[in-house]
Amino acid sequence: MGTKRMTHDVAIVAMGCTPFRDHWNSSADDLLVDAVTECLAALPEVQLADVDAFWVGTQGSGMSGQTLARPLRLVGKPVTRVENYCATGSEAFRNAAFAVASGAYDVVMATGVEKLKDSSQAGLSAVYPPSDGTDVDWTAPAGFSLLAPAYQQAHGVGDRDLRSALTHVAVKNHANGSRNSRAQFQKAIAPEVVESSPKIAGPLGVMDCSGVSDGAAAAILVRAEDAYKYTDKPIFLRGMSFVAGSGAGLAADGYDFTTFPEVVLAAQQAYEQAGVSDPATEISLAEVHDCFTPTELVLMEDLGFSERGKAWRDILDGRYDLDGALPVNSDGGLKSFGHPIGATGLRMMFECFTQLRGEAGERQVPDARLAVAQNLGGQPGSCVAFVAVLGTEPSTREEVGG
Amino acid sequence: MSEQLGIEAYAAYLPAYVLEHNQLDATGLPRPGGPTRGVAAFDEDSVTLAVEALRHVAGATPEGRQLLLATTSAPYDAKTAAGIVHEALGLDPGVAAVDLRGHRSGATALDLVLRAGASAALADVRQTRPGAPDELAQGDAAAAFTGGTGAATLLARAGHTTEVLERWRLPGERTDRIWDERFTADILVAAGREAAGRALVDAGLDAVDHVVVSSSNARAAATLRRALGGAGEDARIERAAGFTGAAHPGLLLAATLDIAEPGQTVLLVSATEGADAFVLRVGDGVRAARGGASVRDQLAARQPLGYGRYLRWRGLLDVQGPARPAAPAPAAPPMHRRAGWKFRLEGSVCDACGTVTTPPSRACAACGIVAEIPGKRISLRDQVARVVSVTTDHLTTMPEDAVDIVVADVEGGGRLTAYATDVPAGSVAVGDAVRPVFRRLWTTDGIHNYFWKLRPQEDNR
Numbered sequence: 103m104g105t106k107r108m109t110h111d112v113a114i115v116a117m118g119c120t121p122f123r124d125h126w127n128s129s130a131d132d133l134l135v136d137a138v139t140e141c142l143a144a145l146p147e148v149q150l151a152d153v154d155a156f157w158v159g160t161q162g163s164g165m166s167g168q169t170l171a172r173p174l175r176l177v178g179k180p181v182t183r184v185e186n187y188c189a190t191g192s193e194a195f196r197n198a199a200f201a202v203a204s205g206a207y208d209v210v211m212a213t214g215v216e217k218l219k220d221s222s223q224a225g226l227s228a229v230y231p232p233s234d235g236t237d238v239d240w241t242a243p244a245g246f247s248l249l250a251p252a253y254q255q256a257h258g259v260g261d262r263d264l265r266s267a268l269t270h271v272a273v274k275n276h277a278n279g280s281r282n283s284r285a286q287f288q289k290a291i292a293p294e295v296v297e298s299s300p301k302i303a304g305p306l307g308v309m310d311c312s313g314v315s316d317g318a319a320a321a322i323l324v325r326a327e328d329a330y331k332y333t334d335k336p337i338f339l340r341g342m343s344f345v346a347g348s349g350a351g352l353a354a355d356g357y358d359f360t361t362f363p364e365v366v367l368a369a370q371q372a373y374e375q376a377g378v379s380d381p382a383t384e385i386s387l388a389e390v391h392d393c394f395t396p397t398e399l400v401l402m403e404d405l406g407f408s409e410r411g412k413a414w415r416d417i418l419d420g421r422y423d424l425d426g427a428l429p430v431n432s433d434g435g436l437k438s439f440g441h442p443i444g445a446t447g448l449r450m451m452f453e454c455f456t457q458l459r460g461e462a463g464e465r466q467v468p469d470a471r472l473a474v475a476q477n478l479g480g481q482p483g484s485c486v487a488f489v490a491v492l493g494t495e496p497s498t499r500e501e502v503g504g
Numbered sequence: 505m506s507e508q509l510g511i512e513a514y515a516a517y518l519p520a521y522v523l524e525h526n527q528l529d530a531t532g533l534p535r536p537g538g539p540t541r542g543v544a545a546f547d548e549d550s551v552t553l554a555v556e557a558l559r560h561v562a563g564a565t566p567e568g569r570q571l572l573l574a575t576t577s578a579p580y581d582a583k584t585a586a587g588i589v590h591e592a593l594g595l596d597p598g599v600a601a602v603d604l605r606g607h608r609s610g611a612t613a614l615d616l617v618l619r620a621g622a623s624a625a626l627a628d629v630r631q632t633r634p635g636a637p638d639e640l641a642q643g644d645a646a647a648a649f650t651g652g653t654g655a656a657t658l659l660a661r662a663g664h665t666t667e668v669l670e671r672w673r674l675p676g677e678r679t680d681r682i683w684d685e686r687f688t689a690d691i692l693v694a695a696g697r698e699a700a701g702r703a704l705v706d707a708g709l710d711a712v713d714h715v716v717v718s719s720s721n722a723r724a725a726a727t728l729r730r731a732l733g734g735a736g737e738d739a740r741i742e743r744a745a746g747f748t749g750a751a752h753p754g755l756l757l758a759a760t761l762d763i764a765e766p767g768q769t770v771l772l773v774s775a776t777e778g779a780d781a782f783v784l785r786v787g788d789g790v791r792a793a794r795g796g797a798s799v800r801d802q803l804a805a806r807q808p809l810g811y812g813r814y815l816r817w818r819g820l821l822d823v824q825g826p827a828r829p830a831a832p833a834p835a836a837p838p839m840h841r842r843a844g845w846k847f848r849l850e851g852s853v854c855d856a857c858g859t860v861t862t863p864p865s866r867a868c869a870a871c872g873i874v875a876e877i878p879g880k881r882i883s884l885r886d887q888v889a890r891v892v893s894v895t896t897d898h899l900t901t902m903p904e905d906a907v908d909i910v911v912a913d914v915e916g917g918g919r920l921t922a923y924a925t926d927v928p929a930g931s932v933a934v935g936d937a938v939r940p941v942f943r944r945l946w947t948t949d950g951i952h953n954y955f956w957k958l959r960p961q962e963d964n965r
Contacts, residue, residue: 222827223827223828223829224827225828225899227829230832232834232835232837232838233832233834233835233838234834234835234838234839234841234842234845234846235832235833235834235835235839235846235945235953235955236834236842236845236846236863236955238909238921238922238923239831239832239901239945239946240895240897240909241828241897241899244895244897244899244909245895247895248893248894248895248911249893250895251893251894251895251933251934252892252893252934255934255935300898301896301898301906302898302899303895303896303897303898303899304894304895304896348869348872349869350869350870352911352919352921353861353862353863353865353869353919354859354860354861354862354868354869354870354918354919355860355892355913355914355917355918355919356870358892358893359892359893359911483911
């Protein structure tokens with residue numbers, strides 16, 4: 103879609119998502135089979151052979167399209183493996199969406215998977231090409247924790263206020279996850295638990311960090327005009343944008359670590375396509391990339407939900423709680439649902455899909471009409487960012503420019 | 505090279521830490537007034553010490569001269585350590601880079617500075633077994649000299665070679681073995697007196713203003729100081745810094761030049777594996793000849809280091825680290841391609857908008873204009889930078905519980921993301937001034953990974 107309207111609009115007609123957790127007895131293959139099986143089961147008349155093309159996103163759990171073709175024994179199908187840091191699942195979705203939007207295929211599947219727990223390391227793993235050794239060998243929480251002091255400095259927020267806002271993000275997302283049987287951590291936690299957890303990086307403790315887990319998710323996409331042939335509750339892609347940052351935030355002075363410029367731009371483009379002019383009031387719910395608690399704080403401003411410098415206050419006021427004006431991460435988010443890298447973007451879609459269909463049970467957001475799925479990877483100053491707007495109704499082609 | 509021989513410029517570098525006691529079980533107070541030793545941080549070695557000493561004085565070393573690194577603690581066998589120093593200083597490729605090894609190499613390097621106009625770093629990291637009788641009497645430091653006459657001229661020199669088993673170490677071993685110092689002191693004192701006597705005769709002097717004695721044997725040093733009429737200022741420096749191996753004659757000479765008046769005379773005797781004696785006349789330009797802070801100021805600015813931390817830094821205490829893979833080893837081709845960045849901290853300057861991009865890039869990080877090859881380069885290593893944001897990594901693979909990592913903007917343009925060093929974790933704040941220092945990040949797969957870190961800017965250094 104870029105900033106232009108696609109030839110055909112796109113709808114999601116079925117999704118699947120494994121529980122995210124320590125899957126000691128499942129391989130990446132098993133998880134993909136589970137997610138794809140659940141996804142297909144929603145459409146009894148569609149068989150695997152009816153899917154024209156596949157995308158699989160994974161950062162490190164497999165190479166090439168065979169990551170999906172082999173476990174499913176797909177015969178004669180095009181399968182594309184994609185990778186874009188922690189936005190890998192979204193990237194699989196985005197490319198699959200383009201494929202049906204172009205008219206090249208009628209039915210496509212986007213999948214994502216990650217198997218992180220088979221190593222003995224906590225935290226995310228990645229393999230980098232040979233280098234000159236000059237990059238800081240920092241952890242993901244260290245990179246993202248740079249947001250905290252910079253945000254405080256820029257907006258004059260005291261230590262206690264910032265800590266309370268970050269704690270509230272974690273407590274909220276765990277409370278949401280406690281209502282979700284697929285979440286890695288299904289236990290509400292007290293603020294003291296967050297604040298007394300062992301420190302990892304800067305002000306961030308273990309409980310400021312997303313769950314490291316195994317999981318997979320899948321979606322079937324068709325052209326919007328065909329959607330009701332498959333289901334009476336399709337969910338429509340109203341806007342979508344992806345930005346791979348130039349890395350300028352770390353390569354030149356000027357960037358101040360209080361925002362993700364890549365997210366701001368992607369959100370602007372997705373909102374424009376979706377006809378959203380005031381996201382703070384028009385969006386029903388949002389799934390955002392809460393890899394670490396300060397990330398969610400900053401994203402509330404980057405996505406236009408809070409005024410600059412005010413998100414910490416809105417968070418403390420409960421605006422983003424499940425019963426707040428704009429529920430964020432109703433499924434628990436990366437924080438308590440978990441973060442198997444290649445699957446996360448599609449997991450966000452899965453929650454939006456579930457909520458917009460009114461199938462979220464005790465965490466259902468009333469009258470959900472428009473949802474945002476926002477996914478990013480990399481680190482502040484040098485990231486990749488994805489934003490999608492999903493809705494219960496198709497776009498009216500006349501009302502949206504492009 | 506002028507007819508006159510001597511020292512053009514000099515500098516000393518003392519690491520930021522001092523070890524004041526070595527009690528494993530700290531049940532009582534350390535002995536008051538006892539020796540203390542300078543301690544190189546876990547990210548320092550003889551190469552990084554040499555860079556820090558030389559960066560103030562050796563930038564203009566002309567083609568055809570030599571860059572010497574004298575040490576008993578080279579980071580590699582077989583590979584020339586001076587080549588790494590040469591690259592970090594950005595010297596002309598026509599300057600040769602040579603390692604000198606062994607206890608006597610410091611005095612030899614000084615001789616080659618004085619007589620051949622070489623540039624030299626004398627740098628050493630001294631290691632004993634924990635609890636060794638002389639553990640606190642050894643120390644880590646570097647001194648640097650360039651040839652010329654700004655700081656001092658050479659009046660005379662004499663050398664005396666004696667083969668004696670005094671201090672030795674087999675390849676792969678970490679600590680020196682030592683013969684009974686009462687026997688070796690006799691040998692070294694005799695050699696020192698002989699060399700000093702000849703040098704003074706050749707200089708036509710009966711007495712000098714400053715006597716400086718460096719010896720690998722403390723007993724010999726004390727005897728020679730008394731015999732040559734020294735005032736003991738060199739002993740006071742040594743008691744604070746420790747005996748710094750190959751660096752020691754350079755460190756004591758630098759400390760003397762710090763306080764000597766123009767026109768005064770200096771007798772420097774280095775008694776190790778024989779002896780070397782130099783008689784110098786202090787030059788009119790001695791004050792301007794010093795690069796960086798004085799030895800005494802650096803000694804006063806050191807921060808105390810706990811013995812447990814010292815043992816951990818040196819790998820003498822095997823401590824559980826984080827559940828993280830070791831930092832990856834650098835690869836030779838990218839290190840070579842990006843030597844300007846890695847060793848000299850060079851960024852690229854945009855022809856169109858003037859923005860500095862780090863690491864250097866064909867395309868400007870601000871405006872995206874693609875530069876002609878080669879683009880303009882600017883070194884950021886001598887600039888001050890301001891901290892934009894900071895974090896404390898509690899899962900560091902370094903031998904510390906936590907290490908600060910900062911993003912800092914260089915005055916005049918450029919952004920650096922780097923480890924903070926010589927500062928307690930959690931103490932760097934947004935807005936602080938920092939400056940680059942050359943350090944060893946880590947060693948993986950037998951490859952030492954050198955790069956720049958950021959150290960808080962001191963007012964007095």
